[in-house]
Amino acid sequence: MKSDPLADARGEPRHRTDASGGIYVSAGSSSVVFLSIGRTISPVTDTSGRLSLTGGITINVAGPAAHTPRVP
Secondary structure: OOOOHHHHHHOOOOOOOEEEEEEEEEOOOOEEEEEEEEEEOOOOOOOOOOEEEEEEEEEOOOOOOOOOOOOO
């Protein structure tokens, strides 16, 4: 990490250890629901994230149907 004189003066470490994991579930032939959670496992400081939570749904939308070329 780059030098941070303020963090150095407060005695904050220059490294952090995080853990995260996620899961996804197929919700049909064209959609997926997902969830991910993460946590800082290092000692908590002013600059560390304590918990992160992400989730959502992905939907596959089919484009226009391809047509076979006409033979002259």
